[in-house]
Amino acid sequence: MKEFLPLAEVYAILEPGPVVLLGTAQAGRANLMPMSWHTMLEFEPPLVGCVVSAANHSFAALEATGECVLNVPSAELLDQLVACGNSHGDKVDKFAKYGLTAEPSAQVAVPRVEECWANLECRVVDRQLVGSYNFFVLEVLQAWHDPTVKVPRTLHHRGYGKFMIAGDEVQSGSKMR
Amino acid sequence: MKEFLPLAEVYAILEPGPVVLLGTAQAGRANLMPMSWHTMLEFEPPLVGCVVSAANHSFAALEATGECVLNVPSAELLDQLVACGNSHGDKVDKFAKYGLTAEPSAQVAVPRVEECWANLECRVVDRQLVGSYNFFVLEVLQAWHDPTVKVPRTLHHRGYGKFMIAGDEVQSGSKMR
Numbered sequence: 001m002k003e004f005l006p007l008a009e010v011y012a013i014l015e016p017g018p019v020v021l022l023g024t025a026q027a028g029r030a031n032l033m034p035m036s037w038h039t040m041l042e043f044e045p046p047l048v049g050c051v052v053s054a055a056n057h058s059f060a061a062l063e064a065t066g067e068c069v070l071n072v073p074s075a076e077l078l079d080q081l082v083a084c085g086n087s088h089g090d091k092v093d094k095f096a097k098y099g100l101t102a103e104p105s106a107q108v109a110v111p112r113v114e115e116c117w118a119n120l121e122c123r124v125v126d127r128q129l130v131g132s133y134n135f136f137v138l139e140v141l142q143a144w145h146d147p148t149v150k151v152p153r154t155l156h157h158r159g160y161g162k163f164m165i166a167g168d169e170v171q172s173g174s175k176m177r
Numbered sequence: 178m179k180e181f182l183p184l185a186e187v188y189a190i191l192e193p194g195p196v197v198l199l200g201t202a203q204a205g206r207a208n209l210m211p212m213s214w215h216t217m218l219e220f221e222p223p224l225v226g227c228v229v230s231a232a233n234h235s236f237a238a239l240e241a242t243g244e245c246v247l248n249v250p251s252a253e254l255l256d257q258l259v260a261c262g263n264s265h266g267d268k269v270d271k272f273a274k275y276g277l278t279a280e281p282s283a284q285v286a287v288p289r290v291e292e293c294w295a296n297l298e299c300r301v302v303d304r305q306l307v308g309s310y311n312f313f314v315l316e317v318l319q320a321w322h323d324p325t326v327k328v329p330r331t332l333h334h335r336g337y338g339k340f341m342i343a344g345d346e347v348q349s350g351s352k353m354r
Contacts, residue, residue: 015214015334015335017213041312078347079349082351085352158193159192162346163348164343164344173338175263176334
């Protein structure tokens with residue numbers, strides 16, 4: 001069962017750089033796309049910047065609706081993640097085809113992926129750099145996580161289908177938040 | 178010995194989300210700061226977006242000079258990375274104090290960290306979002322890497338001094354670049 005995650009803790013999910021499944025929905029059809037080009041911009045309210053290629057179906061949906069969900073998969077979802085990247089949302093219902101479960105979101109009209117250990121419901125809040133870099137600024141409105149996942153085995157893309165799987169954790173004496 | 182890395186391959190270094198040591202230099206003093214809030218914005222020429230808190234000495238140097246180096250450490254540099262984050266560049270020569278070696282750069286007046294397996298020489302090319310989010314757009318002018326490092330053990334910050342060390346690699350059938 002997923003639980004709410006305090007918004008102040010959202011940055012710790014994205015800061016390590018995992019690939020996410022960008023969820024969008026338009027005209028009654030939900031879509032999913034792998035996305036690695038994202039960064040935190042602010043702790044709280046959590047702001048995220050991300051690049052969505054204008055060549056993608058997801059770009060049009062994000063532009064039109066201003067809403068999305070960032071779903072964070074771990075290693076056991078690699079095949080589904082890759083399948084979502086290799087197919088087109090206008091032709092395929094990716095939830096149905098790849099065995100993913102759509103959960104209703106609390107604040108946006110885009111479903112969450114139940115199989116992902118974390119889900120971030122987002123709204124577009126700044127489009128200044130969409131024209132130059134396809135760069136959207138998102139505010140995370142609501143965050144969910146599976147509290148039993150203590151050390152997530154996230155996936156990190158190294159290009160051309162090569163992924164690094166998150167390894168061991170170390171605790172340092174850093175004073176950085 | 179470091180070698181030039183083709184600019185088209187730069188994204189594969191940053192896309193997995195490693196913490197980097199942001200190098201700047203001003204008034205004859207080089208500085209280093211851990212930075213995790215960065216994302217690729219374009220493949221080639223490689224563009225990187227990054228957030229540098231205005232509270233940091235590095236912000237002032239980057240604002241003034243428009244130049245920096247992104248140095249990518251691997252796990253054996255954890256202690257030095259943390260020490261750089263816990264000290265102040267206006268009071269400490271971090272290269273000297275933490276045993277890091279300054280190598281001259283080719284295109285910017287900021288030294289590279291020899292001990293880091295990759296170094297990206299950058300220039301600020303867009304400041305539109307500096308006012309709103311302390312977000313700088315950098316162009317990577319010159320990239321260096323240690324060609325003997327095939328699977329880098331990069332560090333990925335999970336907050337409050339906890340780091341994930343890059344784990345195993347898997348090759349998927351993804352068609353994503």
